[in-house]
Amino acid sequence: MVTVNQQRFPRKRTYLMCSPDYFAVEYAINPWMDVTTPVDRDLAVKQWDRLRETLVGLGHEVHLLTPEQGLPDMVYAANGGFVVDGSVYGARFKHEQRAAEAAAHHAFYEAQGWRFIAPSETNEGEGDFAYVPEAHGGLILAGHGFRTEIPAHAEAQEALGRPVVSLRLIDPRFYHLDVALAAIDDENIVYFPGAFSAASQRVLTQLFPDAVIADDEDAMAFGLNLVSDGANVVLNSEATRLAGKLKAAGYTPVPVELAELKKGGGSVKCCIAELRH
Ligand code: ARG
Secondary structure, three states: OOOOOOOOOOOOOEEEEEOOOOOOOOOOOOOOOOOOOOOOHHHHHHHHHHHHHHHHHOOOEEEEEOOOOOOOOOOOHHHHEEEEOOEEEEOEOOOHHHOOHHHHHHHHHHHHOOEEEOOOOOEOHHHOEEEEOOHHHOEEEEEEOOOOOHHHHHHHHHHHOOOEEEEEEOOHHHOOHHHOEEEOOOOOEEEOHHHEOHHHHHHHHHHOOOOEEOOHHHHHOOOOOOEEOOOEEEEEOOOHHHHHHHHHOOOEEEEEOOHHHHOOOOOOHHHOEEOOO
């Protein structure tokens, strides 16, 4: 018997990205970073550019943040803020090495006229916050355990006026929420249960009974670090198994190669912040 795939519909998105012009692995603040591994910056820029072109090719709008010398992780634009309903909850980085990135993001939002809420608590923007607009009327999922601190979850809820569900990350390889979980459309998510505490896994099962479940192989290939428009799922090309699962669920996987940026501990999603009006 043939099962008919559910039809998925894309929604146009607005994204923010930052070219890896100064990308390097000069310090190690997550288990993926190894300062002795050589980085090919030109290749990183090429791969990043392919990612940007892929998003534009899918009909999305991509804004660019100007990269700054001395901020090698600035390419991971997801970490600079979290935008919901036209409001921006600013980032406050855990590590000193990335602290100055927050001001660059702040300046961008200010110049573009977004409502900006400055944070008092440590949080790394969309690295640890995800938004599912049609789930329970609009739900923010928030990670803690490695970077973002729990008080920031409450602060984000006050700043954005949407319920925040706190989820505890327990595996240092999955130090940000966005390497373990992603929204695949306006209602549903995909995630790797092993990255979360047992209690947080129960919370996710309760809220998203129909979620696509990824395994450790998918997660280790940075497959969860994806961006979806509701139909097209842009993900790391090494995550072939997860691509198959998403295809079976009716989505269209769009693989991109980002091997150089993986050396910094990030992939597709880390390079992209979604600007939600
Ligand atoms: N080297 C960066 C860090 O450790 C990688 C950030 C990846 N970004 C993300 N959204 N997961 O902070």
